[in-house]
Amino acid sequence: MPSEASLREKLKKKTKFVGSTSRNSTRTKKGEISFEKNGVFDRGNEPEGKFKGMKFGKEVEERGKLRNLDSSGKKKRVYARDGRDRIGKLENGVATSRKNKTLFKRGEKHVKDDHVEGNTDHRTMWVRGKSQNAGSKGKRLTHTGKERKENVALATAKHKGKAKEAVKVGFAGADDLESGSVKRSRENKSELSKGKSQEVVSPSSFARKKTRDKAPLDDDARMIDDRPKKKKRVIKIDPHDISNKRLHDGIGIDGSKEEKEKEKEKESDIEPKMSKNAQFRAIQPSPSIISFVEKNLLGRRRLIDLRRAGYNIDLSAPLDNIPFSSSSEREKIEENIFRNKLDFFAAAKVSSSFPPPDLPEIAFAGRSNVGKSSLLNALTRQWGVVRTSDKPGLTQTINFFKMGTKVCLVDLPGYGFAYAKEEVKESWEELVKEYVSTRVGLKRVCLLIDTKWGMKPRDHELIELMERSRTKYQIVLTKTDVVFPIDVARRAMQIEESLLQNKSLVQPLMMVSSKSGAGIRSLRTVLANITRFAKR
Numbered sequence: 022m023p024s025e026a027s028l029r030e031k032l033k034k035k036t037k038f039v040g041s042t043s044r045n046s047t048r049t050k051k052g053e054i055s056f057e058k059n060g061v062f063d064r065g066n067e068p069e070g071k072f073k074g075m076k077f078g079k080e081v082e083e084r085g086k087l088r089n090l091d092s093s094g095k096k097k098r099v100y101a102r103d104g105r106d107r108i109g110k111l112e113n114g115v116a117t118s119r120k121n122k123t124l125f126k127r128g129e130k131h132v133k134d135d136h137v138e139g140n141t142d143h144r145t146m147w148v149r150g151k152s153q154n155a156g157s158k159g160k161r162l163t164h165t166g167k168e169r170k171e172n173v174a175l176a177t178a179k180h181k182g183k184a185k186e187a188v189k190v191g192f193a194g195a196d197d198l199e200s201g202s203v204k205r206s207r208e209n210k211s212e213l214s215k216g217k218s219q220e221v222v223s224p225s226s227f228a229r230k231k232t233r234d235k236a237p238l239d240d241d242a243r244m245i246d247d248r249p250k251k252k253k254r255v256i257k258i259d260p261h262d263i264s265n266k267r268l269h270d271g272i273g274i275d276g277s278k279e280e281k282e283k284e285k286e287k288e289s290d291i292e293p294k295m296s297k298n299a300q301f302r303a304i305q306p307s308p309s310i311i312s313f314v315e316k317n318l319l320g321r322r323r324l325i326d327l328r329r330a331g332y333n334i335d336l337s338a339p340l341d342n343i344p345f346s347s348s349s350e351r352e353k354i355e356e357n358i359f360r361n362k363l364d365f366f367a368a369a370k371v372s373s374s375f376p377p378p379d380l381p382e383i384a385f386a387g388r389s390n391v392g393k394s395s396l397l398n399a400l401t402r403q404w405g406v407v408r409t410s411d412k413p414g415l416t417q418t419i420n421f422f423k424m425g426t427k428v429c430l431v432d433l434p435g436y437g438f439a440y441a442k443e444e445v446k447e448s449w450e451e452l453v454k455e456y457v458s459t460r461v462g463l464k465r466v467c468l469l470i471d472t473k474w475g476m477k478p479r480d481h482e483l484i485e486l487m488e489r490s491r492t493k494y495q496i497v498l499t500k501t502d503v504v505f506p507i508d509v510a511r512r513a514m515q516i517e518e519s520l521l522q523n524k525s526l527v528q529p530l531m532m533v534s535s536k537s538g539a540g541i542r543s544l545r546t547v548l549a550n551i552t553r554f555a556k557r
């Protein structure tokens with residue numbers, strides 16, 4: 022049997038090896054190593070090679086006992102009690118491994134371990150700790166008497182809700198464990214996860230907890246510090262108390278001045294609330310203006326209504342397409358003058374460049390982009406002769422157009438906002454002012470006002486100038502098609518009322534739309550009368 026002898030020798034060697042490694046392993050694993058039912062290491066994370074030899078030698082015998090006893094819970098407990106003395110002789114690490122064996126038998130988690138230990142103080146404490154009678158049943162096998170007392174105290178403290186007491190006791194116990202039993206510290210760690218009072222067991226976690234608790238305390242303290250400061254800042258003002266503040270302001274206590282001031286405040290509050298727009302809405306147009314607006318289809322209208330009335334809003338439409346006047350005489354005048362071709366013959370940037378005043382002139386003035394050039398085109402229906410643009414400031418010179426042999430139409434540069442340098446715009450204004458105030462042969466200035474925006478300060482400036490120079494001028498509201506008919510009437514009423522005292526103003530106020538053609542016929546009639554009666 023040489024093979025048997027050699028086998029035994031091999032086994033002995035392995036046993037020796039295992040004996041040493043098992044201790045080391047338990048020490049290093051610190052209770053994390055688990056036993057299987059057959060007592061063999063391990064399902065843990067340790068490499069298998071380390072623990073294979075556990076089946077042999079004395080260790081194997083002991084494991085055999087363990088195995089038998091592990092098969093039932095009761096036996097295990099009996100074995101543990103009996104074996105504790107025996108195992109207790111071993112080093113702490115080994116003893117821990119024994120306990121761990123029982124602990125991890127049914128699971129590897131510490132929480133489970135506590136449950137597996139079953140009727141121990143420990144489990145009762147932490148499992149039932151949330152209920153009642155912590156530590157009243159059973160005895161913890163692995164704990165010393167001192168530890169049991171601590172746990173009981175912890176449980177009692179917890180049960181009674183005395184967290185502070187529990188903290189103190191727990192912390193003391195943790196100190197003991199740190200110095201001695203690794204198992205104890207592990208148990209305490211598991212305890213940490215079960216409640217606030219348990220968290221204090223580990224000194225490090227206790228320190229963390231302490232700092233955590235401190236921070237909010239500090240915040241609270243700061244908040245508490247802040248509150249009174251805020252309160253101090255608050256000045257309680259009684260709105261009905263007129264004793265101090267109002268006396269200091271020099272207002273009598275009787276409240277007479279006070280009431281007056283209140284009334285003034287109310288009035289001043291009301292006035293700004295009445296915006297310009299609201300004031301405009303409050304205007305009541307006269308019936309004559311309203312009828313004129315309706316008759317000429319001024320204001321925003323449906324296309325179908327314009328067509329029914331005989332308007333042709335097609336820009337390329339000839340002059341004839343404008344609705345016929347009921348008066349044959351007026352119709353004749355319109356045709357005779359405005360059927361003539363519109364001829365551009367002069368442009369002037371300075372007054373010295375003005376052409377000689379051979380013909381009576383009708384000028385079109387107004388702010389930039391108000392529609393002066395467009396109106397010239399609409400009156401003659403010769404689109405493109407006068408250049409227009411949606412960009413303010415296109416017309417930068419005084420442009421002279423002959424219309425037949427009887428009248429000259431003058432397109433003036435606009436004033437106000439324009440895409441041009443300030444100096445240039447100022448020169449335009451000066452040129453326009455010079456023209457309207459000094460031009461010989463100027464029979465009428467059509468001052469164009471945008472119906473939507475009304476008159477602006479620059480318009481008033483020019484009016485004042487024409488009033489001073491006694492230049493005849495007539496207001497023409499443009500772009501009436503962009504506002505409601507009632508607003509066209511309101512604007513007309515507003516402007517007429519504002520210029521009632523002006524002597525050089527020629528009535529009536531005209532309203533047109535170069536886009537729809539509304540009011541163009543009426544304006545033609547007015548302008549034709551100028552040329553007819555104009556003295557050369």
Ligand SMILES: Nc1nc2c(ncn2[C@@H]2O[C@H](COP(=O)(O)OP(=O)(O)OP(=O)(O)O)[C@@H](O)[C@H]2O)c(=O)[nH]1
Nearest residue numbers: 390391392393394395409410411414415416435535
């Ligand atoms: N809806 C509408 N738009 C108009 C009317 N008249 C002119 N416009 C537009 O207004 C813009 C300015 O027109 P212009 O005739 O160039 O105005 P302007 O007063 O000559 O402008 P400046 O030469 O810069 O002073 C253009 O885009 C026109 O199409 C109108 O009656 N209705």
Ligand SMILES: [Mg+2]
Nearest residue numbers: 393394415416
């Ligand atoms: Mg123009």
